[in-house]
Amino acid sequence: MEMNRRQMLALAVAAAAMPALSACGDSRQSKQAAAPVKSGAQVIDPNRPASDDWPFEEAEQLNNSLTWPKTDVPDPASKVVITLGFTTDAVTEVRNAQFDFFFKKRHPNIEIKRESAPFDQFLTKYMAQAAGGTLPDVLYNHYSWTQNLIANKVLQPLDDYIAKTPEFDMNDIPQRGLGYFKRDGALYGLPTDMAPKLLFYNKDLFDKAGLDYPDESWTWDKLFETAKKMTSGSGAEKIYGVSPMPKPAPDLSSVYLMPYGGRFLDAAESKVLITDPKARDVMARWLDLLLKDKAVPSLAELQLLEKVDPFKSGHAALFLNGAWVMLELSKQKAFKWGATQVPKGPEGRTTPAVGSALVMAASSQNKDAAWIYMHEFLSASGYKFRRIAAPARQSAWEDNAKALGIPAEQADLVKKIMADYASDDGVLRLPANKKVVDTAIPIWERAQLGKIGVDDALKEMADKVTPVLSENKIA
Amino acid sequence: MTAVSARGTLARREARRFYLFTSPWTIGFVIFSVGPILAAVVLSFMKWNLLQSPTWVGLANYERMFNDPEFWESIGNTVEYGVGAVTLGVTFTFLLALLLNQPLRFQGLFRTVMYLPSVVSGLATALLWLNILHPDYGLINKVLASIGIQGPGWLASQEWAIPGLVLMSVWGAGNTIVIYLAGLQGIPKTLYEAAEIDGAGWWRRFWSVTVPMMSPVIFFNVVTGFIAALQSYVLILVMTEGGPGNATMVLGLYIYRHAFVYFDMGYAATLSWAMFVLVIAVTAIQFSLARRWVHYEFK
Amino acid sequence: MLVETAAHDRAPARTRQGPPLTSEQADRIRRIRRTGAYVLLIVSSAVFLLPFLWMLTTSLKSDADNLAFPPQWLPDSFHVENYVKGWSGSLPFTRFLLNTIVITALSMAGNLLSCVLPAYAFARMRAPAAGIMFGALMATMMIPREITLVPKFIMFSKLGWVDTYLPLIVPEFFGVALYIFLLRQFFTTIPQELIDAARIDGASELRILWSVMLPLARPAIAAICLFSFVGNWNQYLENSIYLRSMDKITLAQGLGMFSGQYVTQYNQMMAVAIISMMPILIVFFLAQKTFIRGVTLTGIAGR
Numbered sequence A: 001m002e003m004n005r006r007q008m009l010a011l012a013v014a015a016a017a018m019p020a021l022s023a024c025g026d027s028r029q030s031k032q033a034a035a036p037v038k039s040g041a042q043v044i045d046p047n048r049p050a051s052d053d054w055p056f057e058e059a060e061q062l063n064n065s066l067t068w069p070k071t072d073v074p075d076p077a078s079k080v081v082i083t084l085g086f087t088t089d090a091v092t093e094v095r096n097a098q099f100d101f102f103f104k105k106r107h108p109n110i111e112i113k114r115e116s117a118p119f120d121q122f123l124t125k126y127m128a129q130a131a132g133g134t135l136p137d138v139l140y141n142h143y144s145w146t147q148n149l150i151a152n153k154v155l156q157p158l159d160d161y162i163a164k165t166p167e168f169d170m171n172d173i174p175q176r177g178l179g180y181f182k183r184d185g186a187l188y189g190l191p192t193d194m195a196p197k198l199l200f201y202n203k204d205l206f207d208k209a210g211l212d213y214p215d216e217s218w219t220w221d222k223l224f225e226t227a228k229k230m231t232s233g234s235g236a237e238k239i240y241g242v243s244p245m246p247k248p249a250p251d252l253s254s255v256y257l258m259p260y261g262g263r264f265l266d267a268a269e270s271k272v273l274i275t276d277p278k279a280r281d282v283m284a285r286w287l288d289l290l291l292k293d294k295a296v297p298s299l300a301e302l303q304l305l306e307k308v309d310p311f312k313s314g315h316a317a318l319f320l321n322g323a324w325v326m327l328e329l330s331k332q333k334a335f336k337w338g339a340t341q342v343p344k345g346p347e348g349r350t351t352p353a354v355g356s357a358l359v360m361a362a363s364s365q366n367k368d369a370a371w372i373y374m375h376e377f378l379s380a381s382g383y384k385f386r387r388i389a390a391p392a393r394q395s396a397w398e399d400n401a402k403a404l405g406i407p408a409e410q411a412d413l414v415k416k417i418m419a420d421y422a423s424d425d426g427v428l429r430l431p432a433n434k435k436v437v438d439t440a441i442p443i444w445e446r447a448q449l450g451k452i453g454v455d456d457a458l459k460e461m462a463d464k465v466t467p468v469l470s471e472n473k474i475a
Numbered sequence B: 001m002t003a004v005s006a007r008g009t010l011a012r013r014e015a016r017r018f019y020l021f022t023s024p025w026t027i028g029f030v031i032f033s034v035g036p037i038l039a040a041v042v043l044s045f046m047k048w049n050l051l052q053s054p055t056w057v058g059l060a061n062y063e064r065m066f067n068d069p070e071f072w073e074s075i076g077n078t079v080e081y082g083v084g085a086v087t088l089g090v091t092f093t094f095l096l097a098l099l100l101n102q103p104l105r106f107q108g109l110f111r112t113v114m115y116l117p118s119v120v121s122g123l124a125t126a127l128l129w130l131n132i133l134h135p136d137y138g139l140i141n142k143v144l145a146s147i148g149i150q151g152p153g154w155l156a157s158q159e160w161a162i163p164g165l166v167l168m169s170v171w172g173a174g175n176t177i178v179i180y181l182a183g184l185q186g187i188p189k190t191l192y193e194a195a196e197i198d199g200a201g202w203w204r205r206f207w208s209v210t211v212p213m214m215s216p217v218i219f220f221n222v223v224t225g226f227i228a229a230l231q232s233y234v235l236i237l238v239m240t241e242g243g244p245g246n247a248t249m250v251l252g253l254y255i256y257r258h259a260f261v262y263f264d265m266g267y268a269a270t271l272s273w274a275m276f277v278l279v280i281a282v283t284a285i286q287f288s289l290a291r292r293w294v295h296y297e298f299k
Numbered sequence C: 001m002l003v004e005t006a007a008h009d010r011a012p013a014r015t016r017q018g019p020p021l022t023s024e025q026a027d028r029i030r031r032i033r034r035t036g037a038y039v040l041l042i043v044s045s046a047v048f049l050l051p052f053l054w055m056l057t058t059s060l061k062s063d064a065d066n067l068a069f070p071p072q073w074l075p076d077s078f079h080v081e082n083y084v085k086g087w088s089g090s091l092p093f094t095r096f097l098l099n100t101i102v103i104t105a106l107s108m109a110g111n112l113l114s115c116v117l118p119a120y121a122f123a124r125m126r127a128p129a130a131g132i133m134f135g136a137l138m139a140t141m142m143i144p145r146e147i148t149l150v151p152k153f154i155m156f157s158k159l160g161w162v163d164t165y166l167p168l169i170v171p172e173f174f175g176v177a178l179y180i181f182l183l184r185q186f187f188t189t190i191p192q193e194l195i196d197a198a199r200i201d202g203a204s205e206l207r208i209l210w211s212v213m214l215p216l217a218r219p220a221i222a223a224i225c226l227f228s229f230v231g232n233w234n235q236y237l238e239n240s241i242y243l244r245s246m247d248k249i250t251l252a253q254g255l256g257m258f259s260g261q262y263v264t265q266y267n268q269m270m271a272v273a274i275i276s277m278m279p280i281l282i283v284f285f286l287a288q289k290t291f292i293r294g295v296t297l298t299g300i301a302g303r
Helices: A002-013 A017-023 A025-030 A056-065 A092-106 A119-131 A144-152 A161-163 A203-209 A219-232 A252-260 A277-291 A323-329 A365-375 A380-386 A394-404 A407-422 A434-450 A456-472 B002-043 B060-066 B069-100 B106-120 B122-132 B140-145 B161-171 B172-186 B188-198 B203-229 B234-239 B251-260 B264-295 C002-012 C021-060 C081-088 C093-124 C129-144 C146-158 C166-174 C177-190 C193-199 C205-216 C218-234 C238-243 C253-256 C266-296
Strands: A080-087 A110-119 A138-141 A187-193 A195-201 A240-243 A316-322 A337-340 A357-360
Touching: A056 A092, A056 A380, A080 A119, A080 A365, A092 A110, A092 A365, A110 A119, A110 A365, A119 A144, A119 B251, A119 C146, A119 C253, A144 A357, A161 A365, A195 A203, A195 A407, A203 B172, A219 A240, A219 A277, A219 A316, A252 A277, A277 A337, A277 A434, A277 A456, A316 A323, A323 A394, A337 A407, A357 A365, A365 A380, A394 A407, A394 C266, A434 A456, B002 C093, B002 C129, B002 C146, B002 C166, B069 B106, B069 B161, B069 B172, B069 B251, B069 C021, B106 B172, B106 C021, B106 C266, B122 B140, B122 B161, B122 B234, B122 C021, B122 C266, B140 B172, B140 C238, B161 B234, B172 B203, B172 C177, B172 C218, B172 C266, B188 B203, B203 B251, B203 B264, B203 C129, B203 C177, B234 B251, B234 C253, B251 B264, B251 C146, B264 C129, B264 C146, B264 C177, C002 C193, C021 C218, C021 C266, C081 C093, C081 C266, C093 C129, C093 C166, C093 C177, C093 C205, C093 C218, C093 C253, C093 C266, C129 C177, C146 C166, C146 C238, C166 C218, C166 C238, C177 C218, C193 C205, C205 C218, C218 C253, C218 C266, C238 C253, C253 C266
Parallel strands: A080 A110, A080 A138, A240 A316
Antiparallel strands: A138 A357, A187 A357, A195 A316, A195 A337
């Protein structure tokens, strides 16, 4: 009893740190308490940010080799602090910190406070900050978020700043991919990355089947036909002809339907068009490919988290995905792969140009400093410094591809597509886009399970999505 | 007369002490909870997207909810999941706790192992179970196939998705085991001895000593188990996102979507009050049934 | 059967007076039961170990093996360097660990200090408003936290508490409904005779709580310690909304950063996840030790 009481005393007075922790166990263990709290363990060394992947010397060298563009917007006369809210993952964080480090050397009066959040928590976090009135000055934006923020007057138009910065070359950025960030002629966001979708293929599987690799002469009909031929095996040996199965995602029209003249929604995102024969026939063909030919991964496969697509493990012959997966594919050695343009349809070739952007909060108190940062971060030099895989600035593509091990011919291919036809047309972006997708997908899933025919599914989709579209009307 | 007033004084003193003792919680409740709860009440009558000032819409959100087929579907799914997870969880973990209470060697190790699933990362749990439940090469269906049974589609089928999630939930119920284990320590050994002297076999002792003595703890696990199960959505969000075809769209996930994906705070608040009513109804049933089977030392 | 052996093994000499069994028979029965218990435990342990083994093998895989389809249990080669790379390769996980320790320890201390008194009152005292207050306590558990999250955030941001640990720690010093309810349930099982005896001896309520209730509720206190520790250690949603700067964030948030927009580094993520769950396992191991002591307490035998 005595010992217990003493422990209870220890427990009650343990107002801080480890003693409380050890009290619930054995009192003999409580000696190891009080770990050092404030000592050591810097975040990223502010005087020398570096990691194994991003050595400081390399960053310094690269930084010095690049020319940093100028703007007529003057540097602040006294110290100001700008806050940045970026998505971060373990890979990019240090590089961004290095960018900030050299930026501060160029602009001694601009102090930077970086905030980082993983992509999946980002919007929740910053919508809460917006409600609390504490948005950062510069903010990351996924293309599907920006129109909602513009409609609610949270963002600052950037046109004046761009006008004051002659060196900010807008022509280096694909104009057809800026629609997500524009409203009523004003531009509210500048892309951080932008890429089209491509048709990837597994060379080993094609060699084995004795078929020619896909090329730019391919039509969608040819893709369907080849996908059936390339399908084989079952269980662990299963090879899918093509992956993934289309779903009512924001880019459904642009990737799959527009080559046939069909659309999921109209351009104003105010009407559902998926029941029109042109769109309907494409959806029906894919459903057949799934249910009859088993040439596309089923729901069960795709549930193994989308990021692990059968193609990436050599279990699909063809793969429709964004150019950004090249980085990951370049790192694997299990199979040889190639990429070409998406197939043509009767109405030509279409592919979405999608990417994220940086935006400036209308509430920012230091807009000039924020612009100076955005301008350099999004300059060709900024892209080259950050070495990102799908730069929106086309002049940075070659350098970055070389540095990242992406084959030069693929880089050229992407540049050509961005210049020729990749576009934001048909990609959902208005405020209701997420709800539209979430409403349509369960219905499409029932069709994929064979519970409902394609016509019933598309009709139900139209019936249920139409009322949601009223949220796209912006005053 | 004096006896009555003396009792009154005593009762008043006890009541004062009660308020004093509960004050840490009461103060915190008033400071940190009352405001946000009232805000949630008011929000359910408003339209608010976090970016602009809320506007009053009266009963529109409630009207919308009652006419929202997905809402009713989600209630059905939630109840199915809750009942499955709690019944299976509470009984299975009780048996496991009895086993872990045996004075055997490596007892601490065994207990730690059983607790492991409750602390491994959610993503690892999700990935693992997606594999275990995979219709073609998942562990469960392979075992079933080896005895000649064609296993169901689990998470890829509308009928079997919730049973699959229930299975998963049972396996991660380490906290329930911990509470049982803690409870089992409070049963006086003398009760077993007395029962044994009376010639009671293990079955009798289990029903006449273990169960009644553990009843407050079992009750706790049932009540909080229901509260947690009816509200749960995080693993479901990672694993099925409510699919296939809304089969696993539980109310918690539906609220999450409206709050943090669509930022439709008004409707999310309304749905939250529906959740509240559901949970409170289930809990009230528990408390009223409790009078028949829960044994308290102090009433 | 199982419960019974618990009582048996502790005091074999005294309990051996029931039905006339020879000592060999009794021994045999006991041995069979023991073996049965072990077999059951080992089989179920194997099932329960699965997720951890999955994490372990994932953490040792190469990037390529992570993509294998169908997923493979054993990696082709073992990459222990994932642990080093993950922990100190790019993000400052040591810093995140220290932050997590500070938040968790303070929150836990707050939970313990603030849950015992209310729980005792709810279990053992009468007051006119007791029923209503208990109802309110239960109700706070039933309101989905998603909906109070934003109002709370706005409240704390008006106080200027954003990007500090205050919104995560201060409320923890004002009681947690779940723990109060748990402790109350345990306090209600303690025999009234013990309390009456103490009252007759002139003990104050605090004295009774201190020397009668708490020692007997020790396993429950240990359980609360554990839950509080695990809950705060793994807290994700609140942390990620309140904490903004890189030098303030916690392990759970850092782990989320292995998941990029396009690529997730499962191997490094699992490696760091394994490191970061070790403290929880240590706390659990310590806490579970109290789950045998209760039986031997002398006080309880006074009934």
